[in-house]
Amino acid sequence: MSDSLSATTVMIEGADGDDIEAYLATPDSRENRGGVVVIHHMPGYDRGSKEIVRRFATIGYDAICPNLYWRDAPGASPDDAAAAGRANGGVPDKRLIGDVSGAVTFLRELPANNGKVGTIGYCSGGRQSVLAATAVDIDAAVDCYGAFVTGTPPEGHPLQVSNLVDRIADIRCPILGLFGNDDKYPSAEQVDEFEQLLKDNGKTYEFHRYDDAGHAFFSVERPSYRPEAAKDGWAQIETFFGARLAV
Template identity: 35%
Template structure:
């Protein structure tokens, strides 16, 4: 792929564009349903280095690398680094835009395609298909891929002493797991990540099972009207972390459903989303990622 074509990837159009030489979705995923073009936020790439990258990983992939979207300020850095963990719909335009939002604030932000070995999200057209792929992804593989992504960042503009993570929906749960996994992590922000759920061979632990192992300060952002994550479970996690002596804060937004930050979907709640973003950035800065 030429550099000219790569330069086109960060630009949004509100069509359903397809596969572009990686497993990253170009445009918005069809699996999430109709795009709310009037609320979908577009962050341009002016002043940024942004686009697909390939990350060497310890667990083999079909073509030898993990595909990811990277955005950072132009220049050599080192920049504070944020690992951006996809929602259940993969690394499509919404997740890529979040990377650019972080980059505009001075961060290196990278979103690896954590479903790459289990399925091609560019070909998935409904929620059930996305759930089926997500259900095949082992937690251990995800932790390894995030470790490899963090290692790649260290030699590609990132500051190894300033590493953070944030994730949404499926990625919110992963954020909790990674906060218990990586001792080098400085801070984490989990957006409506599941705390309790059915365990399996691939997903042997719930975040609440790992509360005592959490190694970094975590901010949890949740919606009071989330039909899949009860407020009671959020309070249980809060108590478990407090009892374990961990630093964590929770914000529960009245009337906000699941995916209230997803500006391209009907679930978007502007007031909660804007406050959550402000709180997330403040959390990272408070813990040395400014």
């Protein structure tokens, strides 16, 4: 593990052959390693998301975050792009699958990649990480408090998506879920439903739930940040990916 890394903006091929922007960080090492696709939260392709990409590089992975709002507002600020994305009801599932698949392919083509790639997502990205696990060739997926894997968005909610109940049987890889017990979306009952579906379909998974934590407990710049939950969550992520993305 080293803090020496390189980070840059790249263009990758996403859904329907579109070129989209992505943020890439790689360790300054020639050792073979796995890769991680970071799926950003609803607020978008922002500084916090890029910091997570760099953190994975310091842990020892090639990491990339595709800008899921690139088509909605190319070149716009994260806030403006996120607003455009919300106005469109969020990222369509088919497009998300194509963009994540393109990011996975990009990582696997890097010289040091060992062929193993996982996904991780936060908030809406948590749901999208699970969605990717149903349709993309990946080795592990992490869901950080992803809303509407089960349940449905309330009327007026900016994220206009269906749940993934009918897709759980298609999950192709182990799932790690990290949830706050005080969260509303997903609620404790919705997490229970997700867990039961994984059990019923014979999927490999592990869930960790945190008291006194709600939505976005990883977000260091928000009042929702919970240091102890985030610290343990990061430890679980490192262990989970370490067991599945190693050489």
